[in-house]
Amino acid sequence: MKIQIITNYELTAEETASACVTLQAAMKSEEIQSDCIVDEALQNYGIECGRAVLNDYTMSAEHSMAVCLIRTPSAIHGAIMTATGRSFSTEAAPTEPSDQSAQTMAVFKSLGTQLALFPLVGLIPDFPAPGVLFQDISTLLVDADGLHDMADAMVELVKARGLKFNKIAGIDARGFIFGSLLAYLTHTGFVMCRKKGKLPGATISATYGTEYSKDEIEIVDGLLNEQDKVLIVDDLVATGGSLDAAARLIRQTGAGVSGALALLRVPECEGMARNKLGDMRCDVVLALNSLGH
Numbered sequence: 167m168k169i170q171i172i173t174n175y176e177l178t179a180e181e182t183a184s185a186c187v188t189l190q191a192a193m194k195s196e197e198i199q200s201d202c203i204v205d206e207a208l209q210n211y212g213i214e215c216g217r218a219v220l221n222d223y224t225m226s227a228e229h230s231m232a233v234c235l236i237r238t239p240s241a242i243h244g245a246i247m248t249a250t251g252r253s254f255s256t257e258a259a260p261t262e263p264s265d266q267s268a269q270t271m272a273v274f275k276s277l278g279t280q281l282a283l284f285p286l287v288g289l290i291p292d293f294p295a296p297g298v299l300f301q302d303i304s305t306l307l308v309d310a311d312g313l314h315d316m317a318d319a320m321v322e323l324v325k326a327r328g329l330k331f332n333k334i335a336g337i338d339a340r341g342f343i344f345g346s347l348l349a350y351l352t353h354t355g356f357v358m359c360r361k362k363g364k365l366p367g368a369t370i371s372a373t374y375g376t377e378y379s380k381d382e383i384e385i386v387d388g389l390l391n392e393q394d395k396v397l398i399v400d401d402l403v404a405t406g407g408s409l410d411a412a413a414r415l416i417r418q419t420g421a422g423v424s425g426a427l428a429l430l431r432v433p434e435c436e437g438m439a440r441n442k443l444g445d446m447r448c449d450v451v452l453a454l455n456s457l458g459h
């Protein structure tokens with residue numbers, strides 16, 4: 167498979183070489199075409215238009231994959247389309263980079279991570295209910311490198327966004343896997359938001375709905391207090407119902423919620439999630455924008 171980097175600005179030889187090494191590693195030693203096409207016209211496009219332009223390049227038989235970096239005055243956006251038929255983008259950088267070269271490499275690294283990890287997430291139509299496209303993490307979890315790289319990507323995102331917390335709360339069940347990995351890697355205490363009826367002693371609980379179910383979660387009373395700043399971790403955000411329920415529970419204890427971190431999101435539910443989460447920030451490691459291209 168060949169990858170061609172298409173940019174709207176000149177990369178230094180060093181940046182090009184590092185980008186290729188990063189992408190090569192991500193693609194597990196696929197051949198990388200090491201030149202860049204500099205296209206000034208891309209400067210005029212935002213990320214959505216950029217992707218349309220990208221289509222023109224990537225849909226040719228010659229290039230099975232292309233990476234396009236679009237630099238705007240306020241941030242660098244990354245857009246990517248893969249031969250697997252998925253398209254996705256990195257989030258805009260939160261602040262103007264002080265060191266552009268480092269920022270560029272951070273974007274390449276993030277793109278490389280996404281390239282490597284997205285194909286490990288299965289997509290199962292109509293599960294567990296008709297109309298739901300289920301994002302299955304089983305195939306990611308069973309892959310030693312994938313699991314390792316995902317854990318590292320969570321830590322990097324936490325650092326890059328400057329998230330501050332002294333406890334991590336994971337949502338039963340898939341949120342336990344990634345929440346406790348992150349807790350271990352950041353040396354942070356972990357709190358279980360457990361499905362109802364599984365915890366002993368006094369608990370507090372909150373009910374909620376998800377993309378396909380209704381449920382109730384609980385935490386042990388007395389584990390958190392006003393001193394705590396909690397990061398909520400889950401595998402995926404769809405409607406935001408689960409994250410919102412966890413946030414309500416945590417706030418009931420007097421603790422603060424510093425935000426949420428999910429590996430994946432369901433683009434079709436994004437409006438609902440935004441309404442549900444309100445001001446609560448939610449960072450997503452793999453930001454899948456749309457499916458089925």
Ligand SMILES: O=P(O)(O)OC[C@H]1O[C@H](OP(=O)(O)OP(=O)(O)O)[C@H](O)[C@@H]1O
Nearest residue numbers: 338339340376377403404405406407408
């Ligand atoms: O944003 P939402 O609409 O709330 O949906 C996301 C939630 O749905 C899934 O959990 P599920 O309730 O299926 O439980 P599980 O982890 O036990 O599979 C997923 O792991 C999230 O917790």
Ligand SMILES: Nc1ncnc2[nH]cnc12
Nearest residue numbers: 299300301377402404432
């Ligand atoms: N589309 C989806 N895939 C996996 N887990 C989910 N939880 C809620 N919606 C989901």
